[in-house]
Amino acid sequence: MEIQNDSPVNPKQVTSAQERGNPADVAQSGDFNNSNSKKKKAPDTEGGTAKGTILSIKLAPATDLWTTLKNGSVKLRMEETCCGGVSPLTVTQMFQKTVDLCGDHVAIGFKQEKQWKTLTFAQYYAECRKAAKSFLKLGLERFHGVGILGFNSPEWLIANVGAIMAGGLAVGIYATNSPEACKYVALHCEANILVVENANQLKKILEVQNQLPHLKAIIQYKFALEVRQPNIYMWKAFMKIGEKIPESKLDEIIDSQVANQCCTLIYTSGTTGVPKAVMLSQDNLTWTANTAGKMVDIKPAAREKVVSFLPMSHIAAQMMDIWIPMKFGAATYFAEPDALKGSLVNTLREVRPTAFLGVPRVWEKIEEKMKETSAGSSALKRKIAIWAKDIGLKAGYNNMYGNTHVPCGFALANSLVFKKVRVLLGLDHCTKYFTGAAPITKDTLEFFLSLRIPIFELYGMSESTGPHTVSQKDFFRMTSCGKTMDGCKTKIDKPDELGSGEICFWGRNIFMGYLNMGEQTREAIDKAGWLHSGDLGKFDEDDFLYITGRIKELIITAGGENIAPVPIEDSVKSKLPIISNAMLIGDKRKFLSMLLTLKCYMDDETGAPLDALAPTSVVFCHKNECPATFVSEVLRKHDPAFYKAIQDGIDAVNSKATSNAQKIQKWVILEKDFSIIGGELGPTMKLRRGVVLKMYKDIIESFYVD
Template sequence: MEIPNDSPVNPEQVTSAQERGNPADMAQSGDFNNSNSKKKKAGAEAGTSRGNKSFSIKLAPATNLWTTQKNGAVKLRMEETCCGGVSPLTVAQMFQETVNQCGDHVAIGFKQTNQWETLTFAEYYGECRKAAKSFLKLGLERFHGVGILGFNSPEWLIANVGAVLAGGLAVGIYATNTPEACKYVAQHCEANILVVENAHQLKKILEIQNQLPHLKAIIQYKFALEVHQPNIYMWKAFMKIGEKIPDAKLDEIMDSQMANQCCTLIYTSGTTGIPKAVMLSQDNLTWTANTAGKMVDIKRAGRERVVSFLPMSHVAAQMMDIWIPMKFGAATYFADPDALKGSLVNTLKEVRPTAFLGVPRVWEKIEEKMKETSAESSTLKRKIAIWAKGIGLQAGYNNMYGNTSVPCGFALANSLVFKKVRVLLGLDNCTKYFTGAAPITKDTLEFFLSLGIPIFELYGMSESTGPHTVSQKNYFRITSCGKTMEGCKTKVDKPDELGTGEICFWGRNIFMGYLNMDEQTQEAIDKVGWLHSGDLGKFDEDDFLYITGRIKELIITAGGENIAPIPIEDSVKSKLPIISNAMLIGDKRKFLSMLLTLKCYTDDETGAPLDALAPASVVFCHKHECPATFVSEVLQKNDPLFQKAIQDGIDTVNRRATSNAQKVQKWIILEKDFSIIGGELGPTMKLRRGIVLKMYKDIIESLYVD
């Protein structure tokens, strides 16, 4: 049955796919292989077959805090605090514990022919066991990768968790990756199995499969196969392959797993070189899920709902959509693949989540849409909204500082504006609004705070299994990323006179190391075990952490993607010999743009750039039928052929980008080249990015005007 828009999702009202039966063509729809009551019963029994056994602590011998070997083990950073000292669990143990406690609660919700279907935790666990046995049947080896390439779906979760239960390494691959980027990940993790969403993703793998010596099988989980090969399976067929594998064999593998060994790889985007595989242990996942969930007040056993729409290859999405729900018995509902293109609000209205995580760009898009709608409303409605938001902002700041009193008129503002806004957004049941993965502006935070929607910032990185500092209703500050999680430690290394220094982490959330990368691991984790974030920050007097900048020259877009500017800038200069300096712009922005300068003569005494073009520049201009010999002439003429030549060079660089977020969308040529005397370059000719941002602020802003 369709979930009514005026009521929250109720597990009692939504029948499961197993109870109702599935469409005839399950392979076409990507549905699960449980179409009758006997199979449902078997799946439920599989979910609870191990009973209410007490779990023993299982740790491999280890003396070091880090390792780079896939089968290595690390010493856990146990603390005496209640959180830091909890007993380690494997993923299998955590999952079984939840099934025993709330096996009949909804675990997964997904759309099937425009109707919501669900799986309970017992059924979800049963499906993961089936996937694990099928992986084993296909030849999955211990500590070898299972790569998953596609948009979020139940199959994504089941493949991911199934890989862990089977003793493999779960490896998310960004759906926007090129075939070459997919090849690197698959080779590096020695993937035995690749799970792809559809024909588009399958095509990428078929281009590179001959270069993947460890690959044994490919599984497609949506739509019909267009290519038929002996090693390619549809999801339905895949889930049957392992039926004859004894449960006892899988149980033996699960029982042999150790909490301080690796089970998941999170690949960085390769912003400072080749991508690094962040090794996360079983304890990293289970401990962080438990601690973070408690810190942000996640309720247990069927009382929470989340919507999955951010890329599951990202650690934040995995923690929010997989591991915290698994630990606390919360339900994960899947948005449509076009969620970020406009359909997300529709899903929110139907599911009405109790907790919602959006990267800054998601919140900004919602803000932009609301402002557009407001501009089209009547004068009276706009005045009421302005009045209400003023009251809401004051109330929000009062609450932030522990003052529970509300301004006069708050009840009326809440009735006329705030409640209606939350209903329109599908957030009327939401009590926890989060943002992370990138910086968010104060303006956006205050916009939502004024509407009674306080957004709580989380801060961390893949190397800290996601969150390290958190905010929630009882402790948050605008522009702060919150307080350190219990059981963890944060220090500001080498602080300056203002107390600003590099932020360093300690805790059981700290990763094991980068797979097969000793040097990079030792750069990240110092000799006494602190993880160096590369971010600059400071604490206030109440122990709230504020991020003030980054040591490394990374750009973090509004969508949360980390991008190293230098490789892109160097590529542009390589393709366009007329370019002297190129500076990538895009921090906290919707897209990347670039400032360009042309090669020209310089003053012999001062080194100041002159207007006259250097010979290489003149040659480039003449080659493209532009007669200019001065920079000013190039800008004045604005010759179409010249403009096309520059754009062609940019396009060539863009074609090598591993994702759309790493493509340069706009560019502009400046009136003069960068120089030491001009202030753009330092004594060693190094680009002074902060100075350039200030000097050319107006020009940069013009690139982002719609």
């Protein structure tokens, strides 16, 4: 049961610590942060629990808002009103409550021999308990890691939740990690157990297992074992190992857990140094799932459905695929491992989710595919689509500002185009379309808005347990990442004359600290308890937040001018539809230059970029007197008309520059597109600028040779 205040409260936006007082004072108010069980009379809650039920609240002793110890505890940032006052819950308490309410509802859907199979919440919960007991039998110690290495699957979820139930730390490891990167994570979290997907992932661990002193067992959850060792188990055998562990022993461990201690680690990508382990408490997960789910209008009785395909090691995927569904009784269906290589739409058509989260590159890929299909249709169909999209865009903007008026012809456009597009995409039942984890262009947002698919931006970071600002159908603006979540606060630190400054967070979604990294934690959380995001942003008059840049990505030219690269890069991609990726160069340089890649086909198996140009690229080439169909041909032939077209696009971007220092002086087309497998993109397809700078150092230096 949780304490819930249902009175509507709008989150207060503040621009300085003085305007809101010291948030640390708020954290110290109330009676939750103590070492003893408290008996508190609870008001009505949405969970169906009887009015006046006595609630026992246990928290570990804590004097500070952060810690770097794996068994440490923190003071919860309790607020006296709104969602900030909801009673703390552990993961298992939240899970048990949902099982009580929705035990027979579908919790997990997965393909087995090309047929969809499902688990109810009651079955899911029972499987997690089995996994927890087996972890205990294998020797999992309190606050030691259970690393999970592989693509999203029921086993991934069960291992993750089972590890938490058993008192360990659930630790996702990116499936694209090298053996050395896997070793770093396993050593750092002192992993007792590693759960791997298949022989390829097992091979990585076997290469480094002798350097992992805490490792006791390895579990493979797909396909047959190719290596036999006493400490390696297949999933089915693993799930039986703990059968003789008494349920009472597991219950004792579960009952000993408290909401203000760590239960999961999210490792950063390590693009600016070694990966940091973001420590998330049980309260971080349960409170954020509850608050974010309500903010984006997830309804418990609606039997919502989501499709899981983004890397589960990332907090955005965990929140969308594990914790929010667990809180609200929603079903998570698993896509095929090649989802990002083309099969995702097939899964969407079969599942027909009610909510869908895609990182910007996923939305861009869908957009590109739709444009390719449209280019091959008849002239009449293209004209109808253009007419309908114009109506759809006007209607979308009307709706954005609360105007329910629809333009003339909307009903016909909806019948001829909008409904059919959503059916083709498998989004005809979807009412919530989200994006996050990286910037998305206005062009892509307007493309989908014109088709009556409004994409709602979310903003946050691993250190804020995922979302901190959210958008939804009742409040969204083009290119804004929404409004601050209820129970949280946002501060713009040291704003400039335009109101732009560093975005700082406050709320119960703020992480506990970086495991064993005191200096880095102090850099992230200031003395007053604010989390510094490293992002630059500003609020408009309606409290919508806009991201204007990232401090670490800011280019400071030799002349001292600060330049945010993303808006310029987005403008180039908008002007030149052939460009897949654009990266601005110029830090400490006399002028700006840019690396460009062309849109091309990707290998379905590996995701590696191929030499063959994508249809949109071929069309662009032919329009500009270049007969090429391969990237290598474009570079070899160097057709003047083609290169002039690229320069014209660059010139168009430069014409909008606020100063000469912000103009692109030189550019080059690279031999291949950026990719995850190539290392230029992270697991969520976010540009890894540091990696690209190293990879193309010689080309970059050639720009600046006198």
